[in-house]
Amino acid sequence: MKIAAAQLTCAPADVAANTARAAALAERAREAGAELVVFPELALTGYETEALAADPALWLAGPDDARLDALRSTGTAVAVNAAVRTDGPLPAIATLVYGADGAHAAVYAKQHLYGDERAVFAAGRRDGHVELGGIRFSLGICFDNHVPQLAARAAAAGCRVHLASSLYGTGDGAAERAAVHARIAAEHGLYVVLANHVGPAGPWTGCGRAAVWAPGGALLAEADDRTPSFALADVPA
Numbered sequence: 001m002k003i004a005a006a007q008l009t010c011a012p013a014d015v016a017a018n019t020a021r022a023a024a025l026a027e028r029a030r031e032a033g034a035e036l037v038v039f040p041e042l043a044l045t046g047y048e049t050e051a052l053a054a055d056p057a058l059w060l061a062g063p064d065d066a067r068l069d070a071l072r073s074t075g076t077a078v079a080v081n082a083a084v085r086t087d088g089p090l091p092a093i094a095t096l097v098y099g100a101d102g103a104h105a106a107v108y109a110k111q112h113l114y115g116d117e118r119a120v121f122a123a124g125r126r127d128g129h130v131e132l133g134g135i136r137f138s139l140g141i142c143f144d145n146h147v148p149q150l151a152a153r154a155a156a157a158g159c160r161v162h163l164a165s166s167l168y169g170t171g172d173g174a175a176e177r178a179a180v181h182a183r184i185a186a187e188h189g190l191y192v193v194l195a196n197h198v199g200p201a202g203p204w205t206g207c208g209r210a211a212v213w214a215p216g217g218a219l220l221a222e223a224d225d226r227t228p229s230f231a232l233a234d235v236p237a
Contacts, residue, residue, distance in 0.1 A: 004029035005210040009199035010046030047202035072102035106130035110141035169204040186217035
């Protein structure tokens with residue numbers, strides 16, 4: 001399976017604009033052979049936590065939210081991250097996975113919230129695993145990937161590929177991005193697919209460098225640090 005790790009420059013707090021940008025990038029990736037495209041953390045709004053706290057209209061109602069229709073009809077499977085309503089007063093930071101036919105396949109809510117996120121979002125309580133095309137995937141969102149037990153449980157459950165939807169900024173974040181995800185690949189024997197922001201992302205500036213690592217930690221593909229684009233790599237079944 002060819003998998004694309006995407007990097008976006010998001011329009012602040014604009015779900016329609018960001019869905020269109022993500023769909024266009026997914027179509028480009030499909031034309032390059034991608035069968036699955038993974039997007040960064042809070043890709044549909046940008047990392048705009050103050051806006052998300054103030055305006056519930058920015059939260060997705062769930063996997064069937066009609067605002068995702070354009071992204072679900074690109075002809076490739078997608079893993080897209082957004083603020084999603086929960087049964088409580090706060091949304092979750094959640095990755096929604098859809099097959100190439102647009103059918104909903106899985107949802108995973110970020111378990112390990114970081115810093116001020118704890119005041120805005122509800123934490124998830126269970127791991128996210130999903131099978132597509134005969135390959136079993138695990139899901140992690142940004143700070144989740146700094147918790148070794150999450151990847152260890154994924155490997156023990158038979159997952160082969162770890163999908164990380166994240167935000168790493170310029171400066172120290174660029175080196176941290178590489179170290180954390182190469183370590184997951186090396187220590188747990190997983191392919192690791194990292195989607196990231198590039199350019200302005202709330203209070204941060206995303207460093208780009210979306211990438212894919214092989215089991216053992218070797219870098220297979222990496223995007224640049226400047227443009228909305230993707231890193232494409234082949235994961236054998």
